[in-house]
Amino acid sequence: MDERIKKHFMSLNTDPLQKKFGKNLIIKENLSKYSWFNLGGPADFFFRPENKDQLIEFLISIKKYNHKIHVLGAGSNTLIRDSGVKGVVIKLGSKFSNIKLLTKDTIEVGASTLDRKASSFAKNNSISGLEFLACIPGSIGGAITMNSGCYGSDMSKVLKSIRIVDYNGKEKEIKNDDIEFFYRGTNIPENYIILSAVLKGTISSKELIEKKEEKFIQQKKESQPSQIKTGGSTFKNTNEKKAWLLIKESGCDKYYIGDAKISEKHCNFFVNNGKATTAEIEQLINKVKKEVQNKTGVDLDLEIKIIGDEK
Ligand SMILES: Cc1cc2nc3c(=O)[nH]c(=O)nc-3n(C[C@H](O)[C@H](O)[C@H](O)COP(=O)(O)OP(=O)(O)OC[C@H]3O[C@@H](n4cnc5c(N)ncnc54)[C@H](O)[C@@H]3O)c2cc1C
Structure with a gap:
């Protein structure tokens, strides 16, 4: 963990909340395991409520701190930045x-x-x-x-x-x-x-x-990659054209930065091929966005959500 992040954690007064919410509240929880990209730094506070009442109690307790709050689902549409998330990440778990x-x-x-x-x-x-x-x-x-x-x-x-x-x-x-x-x-x-x-x-x-259902699953298998670290479609389709077609026509489908790659099967799926960082995935996203804009005039909108703090 770099010095800036260490300093930041030392400045947080975590004790009162930790006492109150025990094992449901984790300080400095690494978020990479909660994202399909398998990327992301720590959250100041990671809260997995036991039930609705505890969630409400938590929300009321943290109000005075003015922390930024993020809600995470299964993390299949979310890219989490390498320096993590300052504030609170709430994940509704199995309960x-x-x-x-x-x-x-x-x-x-x-x-x-x-x-x-x-x-x-x-x-x-x-x-x-x-x-x-x-x-x-x-x-x-x-x-x-x-x-x-x-x-x-x-x-x-x-x-x-x-x-x-x-x-x-x-x-x-x-x-x-x-x-x-x-x-x-x-x-x-x-x-x-x-x-x-x-x-x-x-x-x-x-x-x-x-x-x-089987027909849908088959269609998916044929058109999209599986078993990869991705957030699915990176950009939204436009009214006129699918995002993958714009990427392909702009000649970006083979772009990569380090281990941040574009899926060979579906070029709107950006992939952590093993050792990528979120910064590299973001650089790749920006590079493709810029090139598509230059070549086609279309300003692609992100479908995936990027959370966390830029260094
Ligand atoms: C391989 C693959 C294939 C995909 N195929 C499709 C597809 O065919 N169609 C499609 O639409 N998407 C697709 N996606 C994208 C993704 O699966 C969907 O967007 C999905 O619905 C996101 O759900 P999640 O729980 O993972 O959300 P997350 O990524 O965890 O969060 C997404 C957003 O939802 C918010 N959120 C989550 N839970 C809550 C809550 N309880 N209360 C308030 N806000 C909440 C988050 O704050 C965030 O803004 C695909 C993704 C992958 C990896």
Whole structure:
């Protein structure tokens, strides 16, 4: 750990919070294991609440410190900077992973539930509409925030409502109609932590759902790499063209910086090929963005979220 980071940690008064929240609060937790890129430095405070009440108690307790707060889902869309995250990272762990059948076509899902588990639960209850979630490696909280989707579906189409707690510890329910969804995003305020969601599909036959799901998974296998350290699509597609096509046409698809590479199978997937740093991945992102802008005039927008502090 470099001197600046060491000094920063020494300046934090961590004792009172650590006493109160015990093993659920880790100081200087290295974040790389919580990101699909397998990259990132330490968080000042890493909090994994035991339950909703403890989360609320924590939010109220830290208010006076004015720490910046980040919420992490499964980390499949997040690149964490090498110097880590000053402030608090909250990750809803397994205690927020649960699924309940509410009516025959409607389920309630905890925010940390993996998308594929929600999809599988829906399938087992003959609920169609959530098959696309079998292809997305994140959590339900991340999927809602990102309005994640593929093959013509996205979260906006299946989400009925969410339960949230804001950074002041206030809880409320928000209905789909009160959320604005757009391509890979929503207007849900950044200071809302999604606790759970109600998802609605349509009743169908289990066999048909299974077929649809298998088709999606196959399509994914053919078009996208697997078993790599990545955040999926780095840039958003534009209305006119897919981001990967713009990257390819601009001649950037073979660019690399150290071990920061671009997937041979899908050139919008940027990869930590083993020993990359976040700085190298970011340099590669910026290099590609600049070149695409020069060659095509298109200013690509990031789909992945980059968190943490620049040195
Ligand atoms: C191999 C691969 C394939 C992918 N394929 C697809 C695809 O087909 N379609 C697609 O849309 N995406 C895809 N992605 C991207 C990614 O999986 C999705 O964006 C996913 O929904 C992110 O979920 P997560 O839990 O990992 O979120 P994270 O990366 O942890 O977080 C993403 C954002 O959600 C916020 N967030 C997470 N949980 C909560 C919560 N409980 N409350 C409030 N905010 C929260 C975070 O603060 C952050 O802003 C892919 C990624 C990979 C690695």
